[in-house]
Amino acid sequence: MIAIRHLSMRLTAGGRRVTILDDVALSIPPKQMVAVMGPSGSGKSTLLGLIAGLDRPTEGTIVLDGIDITTLSESRMAKFRRMKIGYIFQSFHLIPTLTALENVLVPLELAGHAAAKDLAAELLHAVGLQDRMHHYPVQLSGGEQQRVAVARAFACRPPILLADEPTGNLDSQTGRHVMDLLLSLHRDYGTTLVLVTHDRAVASLMHRVIALRDGRIESDDLISETESHQEPTL
Ligand SMILES: Nc1ncnc2c1ncn2[C@@H]1O[C@H](COP(=O)(O)OP(=O)(O)O)[C@@H](O)[C@H]1O
Ligand SMILES: [Mg+2]
Structure with missing residues:
Protein backbone atom coordinates (compact mmCIF):
# COMPACT_ATOMS: atom_id res chain seq x y z
CA MET A 1 0.00 0.00 0.00
CA ILE A 2 1.25 3.44 -0.94
CA ALA A 3 -0.52 6.25 0.96
CA ILE A 4 0.36 9.80 0.02
CA ARG A 5 -1.13 12.73 1.94
CA HIS A 6 -0.78 16.49 1.52
CA LEU A 7 2.33 16.01 -0.58
CA SER A 8 3.90 19.23 -1.76
CA MET A 9 7.22 20.04 -3.32
CA ARG A 10 8.15 23.69 -3.49
CA LEU A 11 11.48 25.28 -4.09
CA THR A 12 13.06 28.59 -4.80
CA ALA A 13 14.62 28.86 -8.24
CA GLY A 14 16.11 32.15 -9.42
CA GLY A 15 14.56 33.96 -6.47
CA ARG A 16 11.10 32.67 -7.41
CA ARG A 17 8.98 30.22 -5.42
CA VAL A 18 8.14 27.29 -7.65
CA THR A 19 5.48 24.74 -6.78
CA ILE A 20 6.24 21.40 -8.39
CA LEU A 21 3.70 19.30 -6.50
CA ASP A 22 0.75 20.91 -4.78
CA ASP A 23 -1.08 19.05 -1.98
CA VAL A 24 -1.26 15.69 -3.72
CA ALA A 25 -3.26 12.86 -2.10
CA LEU A 26 -3.07 9.38 -3.55
CA SER A 27 -3.60 5.82 -2.32
CA ILE A 28 -2.36 2.88 -4.32
CA PRO A 29 -3.41 -0.56 -3.08
CA PRO A 30 -1.02 -3.50 -3.28
CA LYS A 31 -0.73 -5.12 -6.72
CA GLN A 32 -2.28 -2.20 -8.53
CA MET A 33 -0.75 -1.02 -11.80
CA VAL A 34 -1.00 2.74 -12.22
CA ALA A 35 -0.08 4.94 -15.18
CA VAL A 36 0.91 8.53 -14.41
CA MET A 37 0.34 10.83 -17.36
CA GLY A 38 0.40 14.57 -17.88
CA PRO A 39 2.30 17.18 -19.84
CA SER A 40 6.02 17.70 -19.54
CA GLY A 41 6.81 19.64 -16.37
CA SER A 42 3.61 18.58 -14.57
CA GLY A 43 5.54 16.88 -11.76
CA LYS A 44 5.50 13.20 -12.78
CA SER A 45 9.20 12.49 -12.25
CA THR A 46 9.22 14.48 -9.03
CA LEU A 47 6.32 12.39 -7.71
CA LEU A 48 8.07 9.13 -8.61
CA GLY A 49 11.35 10.30 -7.07
CA LEU A 50 9.56 11.19 -3.84
CA ILE A 51 7.87 7.77 -3.67
CA ALA A 52 11.32 6.21 -4.14
CA GLY A 53 12.70 8.40 -1.34
CA LEU A 54 15.30 9.82 -3.72
CA ASP A 55 14.13 13.28 -2.72
CA ARG A 56 12.33 14.79 0.25
CA PRO A 57 9.05 16.67 0.01
CA THR A 58 8.50 20.14 1.44
CA GLU A 59 5.28 18.93 3.07
CA GLY A 60 3.30 15.76 3.43
CA THR A 61 3.68 12.08 4.13
CA ILE A 62 4.38 9.02 2.01
CA VAL A 63 3.56 5.82 3.83
CA LEU A 64 4.84 2.61 2.26
CA ASP A 65 3.86 -0.61 4.00
CA GLY A 66 3.09 1.29 7.18
CA ILE A 67 6.31 3.34 7.27
CA ASP A 68 6.38 7.07 6.60
CA ILE A 69 9.48 7.26 4.45
CA THR A 70 9.68 11.04 4.74
CA THR A 71 10.89 10.56 8.34
CA LEU A 72 13.63 8.02 7.58
CA SER A 73 17.31 8.93 7.75
CA GLU A 74 19.33 8.68 4.52
CA SER A 75 20.85 5.36 5.49
CA ARG A 76 17.57 3.79 6.66
CA MET A 77 15.91 5.09 3.49
CA ALA A 78 18.63 3.49 1.36
CA LYS A 79 18.12 0.17 3.10
CA PHE A 80 14.33 0.43 2.85
CA ARG A 81 14.58 1.32 -0.85
CA ARG A 82 16.80 -1.68 -1.57
CA MET A 83 14.21 -4.04 -0.09
CA LYS A 84 10.99 -2.44 -1.21
CA ILE A 85 11.49 -0.45 -4.38
CA GLY A 86 12.78 -1.05 -7.88
CA TYR A 87 13.32 1.98 -10.12
CA ILE A 88 13.55 2.07 -13.90
CA PHE A 89 14.65 5.19 -15.77
CA GLN A 90 13.81 6.32 -19.30
CA SER A 91 17.50 6.43 -20.18
CA PHE A 92 18.32 3.05 -18.57
CA HIS A 93 21.08 4.41 -16.24
CA LEU A 94 23.21 1.28 -16.40
CA ILE A 95 26.76 1.56 -15.09
CA PRO A 96 28.80 1.80 -18.31
CA THR A 97 31.94 0.14 -16.93
CA LEU A 98 30.05 -2.96 -15.80
CA THR A 99 28.72 -5.82 -17.94
CA ALA A 100 25.02 -6.69 -18.03
CA LEU A 101 25.61 -9.42 -15.45
CA GLU A 102 27.62 -7.11 -13.18
CA ASN A 103 24.94 -4.40 -13.40
CA VAL A 104 22.32 -6.87 -12.18
CA LEU A 105 24.72 -8.12 -9.50
CA VAL A 106 25.07 -4.68 -7.88
CA PRO A 107 21.77 -4.64 -5.94
CA LEU A 108 22.07 -8.33 -5.06
CA GLU A 109 25.53 -7.86 -3.58
CA LEU A 110 24.46 -4.72 -1.73
CA ALA A 111 21.66 -6.78 -0.22
CA GLY A 112 24.16 -9.48 0.74
CA HIS A 113 22.35 -12.07 -1.30
CA ALA A 114 23.74 -15.59 -1.18
CA ALA A 115 24.27 -17.02 -4.67
CA ALA A 116 23.98 -13.54 -6.16
CA LYS A 117 25.73 -14.55 -9.36
CA ASP A 118 23.38 -17.45 -10.07
CA LEU A 119 20.36 -15.27 -9.42
CA ALA A 120 21.67 -12.47 -11.66
CA ALA A 121 22.25 -14.98 -14.47
CA GLU A 122 18.76 -16.38 -13.92
CA LEU A 123 17.26 -12.90 -14.13
CA LEU A 124 19.05 -12.18 -17.40
CA HIS A 125 17.74 -15.48 -18.76
CA ALA A 126 14.25 -14.44 -17.74
CA VAL A 127 14.52 -11.21 -19.74
CA GLY A 128 15.92 -13.09 -22.74
CA LEU A 129 19.50 -11.84 -22.46
CA GLN A 130 21.31 -15.09 -21.71
CA ASP A 131 23.59 -14.44 -24.70
CA ARG A 132 24.38 -10.88 -23.67
CA MET A 133 25.48 -11.36 -20.05
CA HIS A 134 29.08 -10.32 -20.59
CA HIS A 135 28.31 -7.39 -22.88
CA TYR A 136 28.79 -3.83 -21.74
CA PRO A 137 25.89 -1.35 -22.06
CA VAL A 138 27.36 0.30 -25.20
CA GLN A 139 27.33 -3.10 -26.89
CA LEU A 140 23.59 -3.47 -26.26
CA SER A 141 20.61 -1.97 -28.10
CA GLY A 142 18.26 0.38 -26.22
CA GLY A 143 15.74 -2.40 -25.73
CA GLU A 144 18.39 -4.76 -24.42
CA GLN A 145 19.70 -2.11 -22.03
CA GLN A 146 16.20 -1.51 -20.72
CA ARG A 147 15.72 -5.24 -20.19
CA VAL A 148 18.94 -5.29 -18.14
CA ASP A 180 5.36 -7.45 -21.51
CA LEU A 181 8.17 -8.04 -19.03
CA LEU A 182 6.71 -5.60 -16.51
CA LEU A 183 3.25 -7.16 -16.88
CA SER A 184 4.68 -10.63 -16.34
CA LEU A 185 6.39 -9.48 -13.11
CA HIS A 186 3.05 -8.13 -11.96
CA ARG A 187 1.32 -11.38 -12.92
CA ASP A 188 3.89 -13.69 -11.33
CA TYR A 189 4.78 -11.73 -8.19
CA GLY A 190 1.89 -9.31 -7.64
CA THR A 191 4.25 -6.37 -8.02
CA THR A 192 2.74 -2.92 -7.61
CA LEU A 193 3.66 -0.84 -10.63
CA VAL A 194 3.65 2.94 -10.93
CA LEU A 195 4.64 3.92 -14.42
CA VAL A 196 5.00 7.33 -16.04
CA THR A 197 4.13 7.33 -19.71
CA HIS A 198 3.04 9.60 -22.54
CA ASP A 199 1.77 6.62 -24.50
CA ARG A 200 -1.99 5.92 -24.30
CA ALA A 201 -1.47 2.33 -25.45
CA VAL A 202 0.97 1.73 -22.58
CA ALA A 203 -1.37 3.46 -20.10
CA SER A 204 -4.26 1.24 -21.23
CA LEU A 205 -2.35 -1.82 -20.00
CA MET A 206 -2.59 -0.50 -16.42
CA HIS A 207 -5.52 -0.71 -13.97
CA ARG A 208 -5.70 2.99 -13.34
CA VAL A 209 -4.63 6.22 -15.03
CA ILE A 210 -3.75 9.36 -13.09
CA ALA A 211 -3.21 12.63 -14.91
CA LEU A 212 -1.11 15.37 -13.35
CA ARG A 213 -1.30 19.00 -14.33
CA ASP A 214 0.69 21.80 -12.71
CA GLY A 215 1.58 19.57 -9.78
CA ARG A 216 -1.99 18.51 -9.02
CA ILE A 217 -4.02 15.42 -9.82
CA GLU A 218 -6.32 16.46 -12.62
CA SER A 219 -8.03 13.11 -13.11
CA ASP A 220 -7.88 9.62 -11.65
CA ASP A 221 -9.63 6.88 -13.60
CA LEU A 222 -9.97 3.16 -13.17
CA ILE A 223 -9.78 1.33 -16.46
CA SER A 224 -12.55 -1.18 -16.94
CA GLU A 225 -11.72 -4.87 -17.17
CA THR A 226 -12.53 -4.95 -20.84
CA GLU A 227 -9.99 -2.28 -21.64
CA SER A 228 -7.20 -3.39 -19.32
CA HIS A 229 -5.38 -6.72 -19.08
CA GLN A 230 -4.95 -6.92 -22.81
CA GLU A 231 -2.22 -9.44 -23.30
CA PRO A 232 0.44 -7.67 -25.26
CA THR A 233 1.30 -9.27 -28.54
CA LEU A 234 4.93 -9.19 -29.51
N1 LIG B 1 15.54 20.78 -8.75
C1 LIG B 1 14.69 21.57 -9.43
N2 LIG B 1 14.85 22.91 -9.46
C2 LIG B 1 13.98 23.69 -10.11
N3 LIG B 1 12.92 23.25 -10.80
C3 LIG B 1 12.74 21.92 -10.83
C4 LIG B 1 13.60 21.00 -10.15
N4 LIG B 1 13.14 19.75 -10.37
C5 LIG B 1 12.05 19.88 -11.15
N5 LIG B 1 11.81 21.18 -11.43
C6 LIG B 1 10.69 21.71 -12.22
O1 LIG B 1 9.51 21.11 -11.73
C7 LIG B 1 8.60 20.83 -12.77
C8 LIG B 1 8.22 19.39 -12.76
O2 LIG B 1 9.32 18.60 -13.13
P1 LIG B 1 9.21 17.04 -13.39
O3 LIG B 1 8.73 16.37 -12.15
O4 LIG B 1 10.52 16.57 -13.92
O5 LIG B 1 8.07 16.98 -14.50
P2 LIG B 1 7.67 15.84 -15.54
O6 LIG B 1 8.39 14.57 -15.15
O7 LIG B 1 6.19 15.75 -15.43
O8 LIG B 1 8.08 16.34 -16.88
C9 LIG B 1 9.29 21.30 -14.04
O9 LIG B 1 8.80 22.56 -14.37
C10 LIG B 1 10.75 21.33 -13.66
O10 LIG B 1 11.44 22.27 -14.43
MG1 LIG C 1 9.73 13.41 -16.20
Missing part, protein backbone atom coordinates in the same frame (compact mmCIF):
# COMPACT_ATOMS: atom_id res chain seq x y z
CA ALA A 149 17.57 -2.32 -16.20
CA VAL A 150 14.32 -4.22 -15.53
CA ALA A 151 16.30 -7.26 -14.33
CA ARG A 152 18.38 -5.00 -12.07
CA ALA A 153 15.33 -3.16 -10.68
CA PHE A 154 13.62 -6.45 -9.94
CA ALA A 155 16.68 -8.36 -8.68
CA CYS A 156 15.72 -8.13 -5.00
CA ARG A 157 12.04 -8.84 -5.81
CA PRO A 158 10.77 -5.49 -4.54
CA PRO A 159 7.00 -5.31 -3.99
CA ILE A 160 6.94 -1.91 -5.71
CA LEU A 161 8.35 -1.06 -9.13
CA LEU A 162 8.53 2.58 -10.22
CA ALA A 163 9.22 3.25 -13.89
CA ASP A 164 9.75 6.71 -15.34
CA GLU A 165 8.89 6.56 -19.04
CA PRO A 166 10.48 3.12 -19.38
CA THR A 167 9.51 2.85 -23.04
CA GLY A 168 10.08 6.51 -23.89
CA ASN A 169 13.37 5.89 -25.70
CA LEU A 170 12.32 2.67 -27.40
CA ASP A 171 10.59 1.94 -30.69
CA SER A 172 7.06 0.66 -30.26
CA GLN A 173 7.83 -3.03 -30.74
CA THR A 174 10.76 -2.98 -28.31
CA GLY A 175 8.67 -0.93 -25.90
CA ARG A 176 6.00 -3.57 -26.11
CA HIS A 177 8.54 -6.22 -25.17
CA VAL A 178 9.62 -4.25 -22.10
CA MET A 179 5.95 -3.72 -21.13
Whole structure:
Protein backbone atom coordinates (compact mmCIF):
# COMPACT_ATOMS: atom_id res chain seq x y z
CA MET A 1 0.00 0.00 0.00
CA ILE A 2 1.25 3.44 -0.94
CA ALA A 3 -0.52 6.25 0.96
CA ILE A 4 0.36 9.80 0.02
CA ARG A 5 -1.13 12.73 1.94
CA HIS A 6 -0.78 16.49 1.52
CA LEU A 7 2.33 16.01 -0.58
CA SER A 8 3.90 19.23 -1.76
CA MET A 9 7.22 20.04 -3.32
CA ARG A 10 8.15 23.69 -3.49
CA LEU A 11 11.48 25.28 -4.09
CA THR A 12 13.06 28.59 -4.80
CA ALA A 13 14.62 28.86 -8.24
CA GLY A 14 16.11 32.15 -9.42
CA GLY A 15 14.56 33.96 -6.47
CA ARG A 16 11.10 32.67 -7.41
CA ARG A 17 8.98 30.22 -5.42
CA VAL A 18 8.14 27.29 -7.65
CA THR A 19 5.48 24.74 -6.78
CA ILE A 20 6.24 21.40 -8.39
CA LEU A 21 3.70 19.30 -6.50
CA ASP A 22 0.75 20.91 -4.78
CA ASP A 23 -1.08 19.05 -1.98
CA VAL A 24 -1.26 15.69 -3.72
CA ALA A 25 -3.26 12.86 -2.10
CA LEU A 26 -3.07 9.38 -3.55
CA SER A 27 -3.60 5.82 -2.32
CA ILE A 28 -2.36 2.88 -4.32
CA PRO A 29 -3.41 -0.56 -3.08
CA PRO A 30 -1.02 -3.50 -3.28
CA LYS A 31 -0.73 -5.12 -6.72
CA GLN A 32 -2.28 -2.20 -8.53
CA MET A 33 -0.75 -1.02 -11.80
CA VAL A 34 -1.00 2.74 -12.22
CA ALA A 35 -0.08 4.94 -15.18
CA VAL A 36 0.91 8.53 -14.41
CA MET A 37 0.34 10.83 -17.36
CA GLY A 38 0.40 14.57 -17.88
CA PRO A 39 2.30 17.18 -19.84
CA SER A 40 6.02 17.70 -19.54
CA GLY A 41 6.81 19.64 -16.37
CA SER A 42 3.61 18.58 -14.57
CA GLY A 43 5.54 16.88 -11.76
CA LYS A 44 5.50 13.20 -12.78
CA SER A 45 9.20 12.49 -12.25
CA THR A 46 9.22 14.48 -9.03
CA LEU A 47 6.32 12.39 -7.71
CA LEU A 48 8.07 9.13 -8.61
CA GLY A 49 11.35 10.30 -7.07
CA LEU A 50 9.56 11.19 -3.84
CA ILE A 51 7.87 7.77 -3.67
CA ALA A 52 11.32 6.21 -4.14
CA GLY A 53 12.70 8.40 -1.34
CA LEU A 54 15.30 9.82 -3.72
CA ASP A 55 14.13 13.28 -2.72
CA ARG A 56 12.33 14.79 0.25
CA PRO A 57 9.05 16.67 0.01
CA THR A 58 8.50 20.14 1.44
CA GLU A 59 5.28 18.93 3.07
CA GLY A 60 3.30 15.76 3.43
CA THR A 61 3.68 12.08 4.13
CA ILE A 62 4.38 9.02 2.01
CA VAL A 63 3.56 5.82 3.83
CA LEU A 64 4.84 2.61 2.26
CA ASP A 65 3.86 -0.61 4.00
CA GLY A 66 3.09 1.29 7.18
CA ILE A 67 6.31 3.34 7.27
CA ASP A 68 6.38 7.07 6.60
CA ILE A 69 9.48 7.26 4.45
CA THR A 70 9.68 11.04 4.74
CA THR A 71 10.89 10.56 8.34
CA LEU A 72 13.63 8.02 7.58
CA SER A 73 17.31 8.93 7.75
CA GLU A 74 19.33 8.68 4.52
CA SER A 75 20.85 5.36 5.49
CA ARG A 76 17.57 3.79 6.66
CA MET A 77 15.91 5.09 3.49
CA ALA A 78 18.63 3.49 1.36
CA LYS A 79 18.12 0.17 3.10
CA PHE A 80 14.33 0.43 2.85
CA ARG A 81 14.58 1.32 -0.85
CA ARG A 82 16.80 -1.68 -1.57
CA MET A 83 14.21 -4.04 -0.09
CA LYS A 84 10.99 -2.44 -1.21
CA ILE A 85 11.49 -0.45 -4.38
CA GLY A 86 12.78 -1.05 -7.88
CA TYR A 87 13.32 1.98 -10.12
CA ILE A 88 13.55 2.07 -13.90
CA PHE A 89 14.65 5.19 -15.77
CA GLN A 90 13.81 6.32 -19.30
CA SER A 91 17.50 6.43 -20.18
CA PHE A 92 18.32 3.05 -18.57
CA HIS A 93 21.08 4.41 -16.24
CA LEU A 94 23.21 1.28 -16.40
CA ILE A 95 26.76 1.56 -15.09
CA PRO A 96 28.80 1.80 -18.31
CA THR A 97 31.94 0.14 -16.93
CA LEU A 98 30.05 -2.96 -15.80
CA THR A 99 28.72 -5.82 -17.94
CA ALA A 100 25.02 -6.69 -18.03
CA LEU A 101 25.61 -9.42 -15.45
CA GLU A 102 27.62 -7.11 -13.18
CA ASN A 103 24.94 -4.40 -13.40
CA VAL A 104 22.32 -6.87 -12.18
CA LEU A 105 24.72 -8.12 -9.50
CA VAL A 106 25.07 -4.68 -7.88
CA PRO A 107 21.77 -4.64 -5.94
CA LEU A 108 22.07 -8.33 -5.06
CA GLU A 109 25.53 -7.86 -3.58
CA LEU A 110 24.46 -4.72 -1.73
CA ALA A 111 21.66 -6.78 -0.22
CA GLY A 112 24.16 -9.48 0.74
CA HIS A 113 22.35 -12.07 -1.30
CA ALA A 114 23.74 -15.59 -1.18
CA ALA A 115 24.27 -17.02 -4.67
CA ALA A 116 23.98 -13.54 -6.16
CA LYS A 117 25.73 -14.55 -9.36
CA ASP A 118 23.38 -17.45 -10.07
CA LEU A 119 20.36 -15.27 -9.42
CA ALA A 120 21.67 -12.47 -11.66
CA ALA A 121 22.25 -14.98 -14.47
CA GLU A 122 18.76 -16.38 -13.92
CA LEU A 123 17.26 -12.90 -14.13
CA LEU A 124 19.05 -12.18 -17.40
CA HIS A 125 17.74 -15.48 -18.76
CA ALA A 126 14.25 -14.44 -17.74
CA VAL A 127 14.52 -11.21 -19.74
CA GLY A 128 15.92 -13.09 -22.74
CA LEU A 129 19.50 -11.84 -22.46
CA GLN A 130 21.31 -15.09 -21.71
CA ASP A 131 23.59 -14.44 -24.70
CA ARG A 132 24.38 -10.88 -23.67
CA MET A 133 25.48 -11.36 -20.05
CA HIS A 134 29.08 -10.32 -20.59
CA HIS A 135 28.31 -7.39 -22.88
CA TYR A 136 28.79 -3.83 -21.74
CA PRO A 137 25.89 -1.35 -22.06
CA VAL A 138 27.36 0.30 -25.20
CA GLN A 139 27.33 -3.10 -26.89
CA LEU A 140 23.59 -3.47 -26.26
CA SER A 141 20.61 -1.97 -28.10
CA GLY A 142 18.26 0.38 -26.22
CA GLY A 143 15.74 -2.40 -25.73
CA GLU A 144 18.39 -4.76 -24.42
CA GLN A 145 19.70 -2.11 -22.03
CA GLN A 146 16.20 -1.51 -20.72
CA ARG A 147 15.72 -5.24 -20.19
CA VAL A 148 18.94 -5.29 -18.14
CA ALA A 149 17.57 -2.32 -16.20
CA VAL A 150 14.32 -4.22 -15.53
CA ALA A 151 16.30 -7.26 -14.33
CA ARG A 152 18.38 -5.00 -12.07
CA ALA A 153 15.33 -3.16 -10.68
CA PHE A 154 13.62 -6.45 -9.94
CA ALA A 155 16.68 -8.36 -8.68
CA CYS A 156 15.72 -8.13 -5.00
CA ARG A 157 12.04 -8.84 -5.81
CA PRO A 158 10.77 -5.49 -4.54
CA PRO A 159 7.00 -5.31 -3.99
CA ILE A 160 6.94 -1.91 -5.71
CA LEU A 161 8.35 -1.06 -9.13
CA LEU A 162 8.53 2.58 -10.22
CA ALA A 163 9.22 3.25 -13.89
CA ASP A 164 9.75 6.71 -15.34
CA GLU A 165 8.89 6.56 -19.04
CA PRO A 166 10.48 3.12 -19.38
CA THR A 167 9.51 2.85 -23.04
CA GLY A 168 10.08 6.51 -23.89
CA ASN A 169 13.37 5.89 -25.70
CA LEU A 170 12.32 2.67 -27.40
CA ASP A 171 10.59 1.94 -30.69
CA SER A 172 7.06 0.66 -30.26
CA GLN A 173 7.83 -3.03 -30.74
CA THR A 174 10.76 -2.98 -28.31
CA GLY A 175 8.67 -0.93 -25.90
CA ARG A 176 6.00 -3.57 -26.11
CA HIS A 177 8.54 -6.22 -25.17
CA VAL A 178 9.62 -4.25 -22.10
CA MET A 179 5.95 -3.72 -21.13
CA ASP A 180 5.36 -7.45 -21.51
CA LEU A 181 8.17 -8.04 -19.03
CA LEU A 182 6.71 -5.60 -16.51
CA LEU A 183 3.25 -7.16 -16.88
CA SER A 184 4.68 -10.63 -16.34
CA LEU A 185 6.39 -9.48 -13.11
CA HIS A 186 3.05 -8.13 -11.96
CA ARG A 187 1.32 -11.38 -12.92
CA ASP A 188 3.89 -13.69 -11.33
CA TYR A 189 4.78 -11.73 -8.19
CA GLY A 190 1.89 -9.31 -7.64
CA THR A 191 4.25 -6.37 -8.02
CA THR A 192 2.74 -2.92 -7.61
CA LEU A 193 3.66 -0.84 -10.63
CA VAL A 194 3.65 2.94 -10.93
CA LEU A 195 4.64 3.92 -14.42
CA VAL A 196 5.00 7.33 -16.04
CA THR A 197 4.13 7.33 -19.71
CA HIS A 198 3.04 9.60 -22.54
CA ASP A 199 1.77 6.62 -24.50
CA ARG A 200 -1.99 5.92 -24.30
CA ALA A 201 -1.47 2.33 -25.45
CA VAL A 202 0.97 1.73 -22.58
CA ALA A 203 -1.37 3.46 -20.10
CA SER A 204 -4.26 1.24 -21.23
CA LEU A 205 -2.35 -1.82 -20.00
CA MET A 206 -2.59 -0.50 -16.42
CA HIS A 207 -5.52 -0.71 -13.97
CA ARG A 208 -5.70 2.99 -13.34
CA VAL A 209 -4.63 6.22 -15.03
CA ILE A 210 -3.75 9.36 -13.09
CA ALA A 211 -3.21 12.63 -14.91
CA LEU A 212 -1.11 15.37 -13.35
CA ARG A 213 -1.30 19.00 -14.33
CA ASP A 214 0.69 21.80 -12.71
CA GLY A 215 1.58 19.57 -9.78
CA ARG A 216 -1.99 18.51 -9.02
CA ILE A 217 -4.02 15.42 -9.82
CA GLU A 218 -6.32 16.46 -12.62
CA SER A 219 -8.03 13.11 -13.11
CA ASP A 220 -7.88 9.62 -11.65
CA ASP A 221 -9.63 6.88 -13.60
CA LEU A 222 -9.97 3.16 -13.17
CA ILE A 223 -9.78 1.33 -16.46
CA SER A 224 -12.55 -1.18 -16.94
CA GLU A 225 -11.72 -4.87 -17.17
CA THR A 226 -12.53 -4.95 -20.84
CA GLU A 227 -9.99 -2.28 -21.64
CA SER A 228 -7.20 -3.39 -19.32
CA HIS A 229 -5.38 -6.72 -19.08
CA GLN A 230 -4.95 -6.92 -22.81
CA GLU A 231 -2.22 -9.44 -23.30
CA PRO A 232 0.44 -7.67 -25.26
CA THR A 233 1.30 -9.27 -28.54
CA LEU A 234 4.93 -9.19 -29.51
N1 LIG B 1 15.54 20.78 -8.75
C1 LIG B 1 14.69 21.57 -9.43
N2 LIG B 1 14.85 22.91 -9.46
C2 LIG B 1 13.98 23.69 -10.11
N3 LIG B 1 12.92 23.25 -10.80
C3 LIG B 1 12.74 21.92 -10.83
C4 LIG B 1 13.60 21.00 -10.15
N4 LIG B 1 13.14 19.75 -10.37
C5 LIG B 1 12.05 19.88 -11.15
N5 LIG B 1 11.81 21.18 -11.43
C6 LIG B 1 10.69 21.71 -12.22
O1 LIG B 1 9.51 21.11 -11.73
C7 LIG B 1 8.60 20.83 -12.77
C8 LIG B 1 8.22 19.39 -12.76
O2 LIG B 1 9.32 18.60 -13.13
P1 LIG B 1 9.21 17.04 -13.39
O3 LIG B 1 8.73 16.37 -12.15
O4 LIG B 1 10.52 16.57 -13.92
O5 LIG B 1 8.07 16.98 -14.50
P2 LIG B 1 7.67 15.84 -15.54
O6 LIG B 1 8.39 14.57 -15.15
O7 LIG B 1 6.19 15.75 -15.43
O8 LIG B 1 8.08 16.34 -16.88
C9 LIG B 1 9.29 21.30 -14.04
O9 LIG B 1 8.80 22.56 -14.37
C10 LIG B 1 10.75 21.33 -13.66
O10 LIG B 1 11.44 22.27 -14.43
MG1 LIG C 1 9.73 13.41 -16.20
